[in-house]
Amino acid sequence: MTDLILQFQGIEKAFFGVPVLQGIDLDVERGTTVGLVGENGAGKSTLMNILGGVVPPTTGQMLLDGKPYRPTDPREADDAGIAFIHQELNLFTNLSIAENFFISDFPTSGRLPLLNRRDLNRRAKEYLALVDLEVSPDMAVERLAPGERQLVEVAKALSTDAGIIIFDEPTTSLTARETERLFDLIGRLHDDGKTIIYISHILGDVLRLSDAVAVLRDGNLVATGARDEFTIDRMISSMVGRDIENLFPARTAAPTDDLMLEVRNLSKAGISHQIDIQLHKGEVLGVFGLMGSGRSELAEIIFGLEDFDEGEILIDGEVAKSLSPTSNIKGGMAFVTENRREEGLMMEATVSDNLSLAALPEYTSRWLKRVRSSPLAKSVRETVDILSIKVNDAFRNEAKGLSGGNQQKVVLGKWLMTEPSILIIDEPTRGVDVGAKYEIYEIIDQIAASGTAVLFISSEIEELTGMCDRIIVMGQGEVLGSFERADFDRESIIRTAFREYAA
């Protein structure tokens, strides 16, 4: 008879009708460490958010110690003894470590409502001892290194005496030494009988720490078992193994040999290292990488949002001396960010206003800069038609009323109207349903066929192999490998992305 501390039974979750998790049945034995792996978007975070009370499941239930467990907010999860250490830290950097421990519930001494700092620090020191962090509890969090902050967060989680501890990608910002320290700690927690769920892309670490492994793919639990049943190879093939057909339109035009964008030996301390990229007219170049691989940061450097230390960027054969978004847009570059809600769309404005925003200068009269509305309206109508944006009246309806897929089409359409020579798209299909995805791929193909050079950043390998002429793989801010369309092979691309981790 095994002692189950936690059971997921038929957990399903859909966001806006798009299923993210389907029929998850998973048993967790008390005192074990379970490694949870899967590609980006496989549903790991959603599953853990359900456990942590951040979102409720659409259907299905969880049992904690055999009893139904339905958290409605993170506090309830806390009370149930589930601690969640998020990838991004929730610490107040301007306060001391001790203050961070007790911020929601400060103990006071005596009758006065004044804090007893000595008492506070003494108790904080006990928690810090749990994680072997030898710093003064009085130290401000901003003076701590990322790894030490991570340990403070762990100590905070331990202070609630949790029985189940979730680690979500805890090592992404840690150095090798800090990682070792964290692993020692996880080992000790395991020896103390804590149940641990460990999420990571670093499969070697998962094998090293876990007693059992669970693999998620596209919201399904595709493999579970004891650690001994798994190798890194098996985990990768479980994470990948799926054939897809006809999810992508055929490419209509071949890339040219005219170099549009060239990145030479680009480096930035802590962010990028000796990156070389060549992007041609009419080419779709895919950039694949795991989260935190430096893909988006590279795009920000090219677009001029961030500076760089070494190397050069050539646009249309000329070395760009100073890059800024303004000069880049003037020069025909366009950047569709991964954050369309915050950065790409004016939600309160009409579809027409959104579409015409970037192209507005081309539709103004020469001297007074007055907007010539009838040619503009004509182009807007054409764009809505070409992209088949589903909207009743593009000139009246606001962007916020559109579905996610149609919103994304508006963002793309905005740049399409400027007829860019270089288009950078970052995760253009995230949160978009399958049908709209296909239409977005068609748009990308059309843009490329018109001679635009497209840099297509994505963590969905299918869409890259389906749409790109070439794929480069990034990891730790470096280019780890490059694949021609003829050599596309999902498995070897993923292997390249995981290479340094598997080694």
Next chain:
Amino acid sequence: MTSNRLTMPILRNMPAILFVLVFVLFSVLDERFFSLDNFSNIVETSAFVGLLAVGMTAVLLTGGIDLSVGATMYITAAVVGTLLQQDVNYIVAILAGIVAGTSWGFVNAFLIAKVGLVPFVATLATLTVGRGIGLLLTESRQFILPPVMAYAATDVFGIPLPVFVLAIVVVAAVLFLRYTAMGRQIYAMGNDIEAAKKAGLNVVRLTGSVYVISGFCASLAGVIAISQQGSISAGIGEGVEFRAIAAAVLGGTSLFGGIGNVFPGTVIGVLLVQMISTGLVYLQVDLYLQDMVAASVIFFAVLIDAQRMRILGRLERRNIRVEKGDTGPPKAKPAPAPS
């Protein structure tokens, strides 16, 4: 990294560095400046701006701003003056004035914390309306105050009363901000409001409280200011919000919230602002230039504040790759938490 190791301590201790620089500069330029008389004069005249700046510090810590402090001073003064005209006892009149001014702080608290207006807009509105209320009460006449109102010239334990009041308020503010749960939560909220909500802090109450504090401080400032002037006129508190904000920011309080302290920070800032205006008088700088010089110094302080946030932001950014030879971060030296 090396340049940061040098920049950070300089940025952190900017208020003290500026204070010493300005002090030395004026002392060298004019020997009369370096005298006990002048110093006590600077401290005494800075009392009412000091009171405003203490309240302003609490507001700035939340990332907000209170432009209405001058109007609150005027409301307090107008209530005191009107009641004195009705032959009300002067202590009662002063207490009523403080209640009226603090209530005006409650109005700000309601508009910002409950209704959710942007602090800048909300307090700009209460600044204008508050001045209007003051004008309505006084019918814009000037009152000469009776001799009993000359308490600002009296001493308490050998300290001029305005300075004594400021000292008490500073001590109370330090205790509140540094040693109470609410004070620490105000810092936390100013650092990251989203994380504060996640930690279950009552952000509405916390946000509201700082505007009430600011209103109370402003009404005390009003009570001090009218006694020092000996009269109540429509000019009371005009433009003081700029000096109060400047004092707090010069003292190292960030306009972005979460960073700053009342002592020594804001206190240094207040003395600095007063020292600059006094010093310019000693140097017989053209009266019309004085405002420009003072404003330039303040602009400089705000500029440094923005730079500091930028540098802090860069230092805090997560690195993707571990550069060769990086065997771990430099061991941070134990240091007390900033308050």
